[in-house]
Amino acid sequence: MMGLLWDIMWHMSIGRDGLFAPPHVVIYVGAVVSGLFSAYQILKLTLTKNHPGRAQAVPFWGVFYGPLGAMFCVWGALAMLTSAPFDDWWHNTYGLDVQILTPPHTILAIGIMTVQFGAMVGVLALQNQYRNQTVSEVAGGNRRLSLLKWLFAISAGLLLMMLYTLLSESMGMRESHHSSYYVTAAIIFPFYLLAVGRGSMLRWPITAITAIYMLGMLVPSWILPYFSATPRLGPVLNPITHYQPFLFPVVLIVPALALDWLMHRFELPANGKRKLNDWVLAVLYAVAFMIVLLAVQWPFGGFLLTSPYAHNGFFLSNSWSYDSPPDWEYRYAFAPWNIESTTDFWISFGRALVYATLSARVGLLWGNWMKRVAR
């Protein structure tokens, strides 16, 4: 993930990279380590007859045995591997791509995300062993459980960073006054946040995970601009001397707080009332999430784009890639194509509420599954 963020900033600042550019190497190392380690785990379980771990593993094709998480990791690493020759062919056929999302890049991204997801599933299986027992029964159980809870939050936060990075081209500050921004958010975030929220055993899980995501996005962007970088590809419309930071992420922590609060209120009712039906919860969570998101991102997006107070190394609005003309008329203003009429906006936002509800419902279902992962 760090490799990916570095790679994006490398492309914004230097432009040219090779197959073995440092950020790429970081990405490969991540894939290779998790892929090889998981493959080793699976092969060991498969090749060692009477291995005690087999009783806790998942059989696969009647031949292989392995933890579920390791299987996701191997799959992700293989997908990443497959994307390399495909991407190479793509560049030779359609030219080097200058955007994040292309068909071969999606395979790479899905591979990376699956590796991350595998890590999450691995932690989940361990964490869930404690779900239905009192922790104090096991010696040292408390420490181990809280470590597992936080490991899950970190892996969920990293996957959220990846998800947002993929969406960042349509979810930047320039789009924050357009309904498409909220439609995209409605489809992805309720689904993911509620799933990990249910899966986690932390007290404020969604808040913790979104905090990790925000820090994970921001810290590299706060540090890397101190290092020098020279554009090596033309046209160099903006002659920069240092790395350009990526962008200030969506402030998900505020709607996350709201979701956590609602979950406390409706899923663990103190007064012994019956838990609400998941469909009702989905509507409730989705509407609350979308309204809080709008209330935060609309003014904050405007602040990032138009306010001179945002043009600094903290809010990152000073970032400008080498191939963008610095005197562009919409650099610090909403371009006409990113603004729509109030009516159009609210119609689309209404649609976004429906998507958010469906997304939330699937997320809750998926979260239930996460709670039950055991191997």
Place this chain on the structure above:
Amino acid sequence: MTKDTSSVYSRIKWFVFLYTLIHLLTHSLSVTAHVGSSGVIVQKQAGKYQLLIQISPPDVVPGTAKVTVFVEQGRVSSIGARPIYFRSGDKGAPTHDVLTPVGDNRYEGDLWLMASGSSSVELSIDGPDGKQQVVVPVMALATALRDMPAGTGWGLAAMGLLLVVMLITIIGASNADGIVAPDQPIVAALRKRRLLGMGIGLVVLVLILAGWRSWWNSTSEQYRTQQLYQPLPIHASVNMANGQRQLTIQIDTTDFRKNARRRTLSYILPDHGKLMHAFLVRMPGLDAFAHLHPVRQDTLHYNAALPPLPGGKYLLYADVVYRSGFAETLTDIVEIPSLKISPEVAANAKPTDRDDSWLVTEPMGVKANAVNMPHLDNDMVVCGKPGASMKLEDGSSMLWMDKASPVLEAGKLYNLKFAVADAQGKAAPLEPYLGMGGHAVILRSDGTVYIHLHPVGTYSMAAEGSLVGRIADTARTFHYPDAARFRDSIDTYVAKLNALPEAEKNKLLQTTMPTMSHAMKTNNMVEFPYAFPRAGHYRIWVQVKRNGRVLTGVFDTQVNEPLL
């Protein structure tokens, strides 16, 4: 459905799907800005250095151009190269890349061209003979339409199949075995759950793959319609006016509405003093040839009076250069009606432009022993090397000197040398024609390869002038002047140039061309650097001027695939 049948079904679906993917891009076209002759070959004198530069632009953009520099004269210690785009100019160019010396005074390197359109490569030469800079115009255009190689296709298909089968299995396991507590045995009742998971997984996966595939299709379609170079279509026609045949070239802009890449038609620049150089060659024998300079009627119409050419079907190639330095060849096929006129009328027929020239000669493929006829093989030896000769209209002869062998090789860089001797066999001094030592047109017998080249190389001098001027200008973004006023000023300049006496016109032309540092080493000889892009039979027309008369020599040669 059992687990086995489900994976067989998914396998079949996947194969069908991949088969369609692999055969998606089956149409094959070969289009380039210079009708089959992509790349630039430049011969240039810069200070004490004499350089022969070959640049092969990428066939997809962004991509890398291959730059090769042969140092023919001068002591060089290093050569740097950087791309300069017309739009962003000198200030927007990245730092130099150093070319690698590869022996024999040859330097090579790959250069990234990121933006489509008019571009240039600036070479910085350093060494004991001083610092010099040379600018070479390059077109960065997508011209390739590729299929996936079978090996890659099958490899990816196999990986894809493995990934799909694995994923469905994992989804099945996630829904069944994965949620069984570690100490519990895995019971048979889980089978139903597993199959349910796999079924739902398969449906979702097929939907995702279908969406992904239509995304790929639309990207490919967008590449084909917006990125890929499409020549500007023209419609050429011949009609009668005042007892003379008139050629009209009409530029077709109907596609402009849907295509993002429009031409800046108001901003056409004169090259050697002419807005358009049109060549007509009769099919199939390539026996009739004309080099005309149609006059602009309005932005979309050009016309020229036809010289006394025999009737028939002609290939038309018209070269234009835009203000951005983008140069392209517009092509069409035109039927010229036969005209029965007396020799006197024919002799009195006045061309539209005084620099128009034409020639009717033998068709290609005449036997090798026919003296003074153009043909495929050598008929003589010039200074111990194979060559060919051709009698010109005024009684002098043109000799193809230093021909490396009777049959040439595709892809190899040649210096095509032509000398003129008078009737007595003495060197005949040449005069500039359109400000140049000579012009040559090379055409493959089927018309698929065409190039109009000059002793300085295969590029347009107007394009070079435009780019050199752009580099001198420090603005980061180019802004076009008022279209009507620009067009008007160009028309006035061309008209003024045409009215000048020949000597003054040449003088003016030579001062406006940035490359006239190219020395004419022998005053009865012209040299053209060129590499034939493909094997085939080629005809070469070499045009020089002597005693105020344009003379055209015709040579045929065979080009074979290189013997590796």
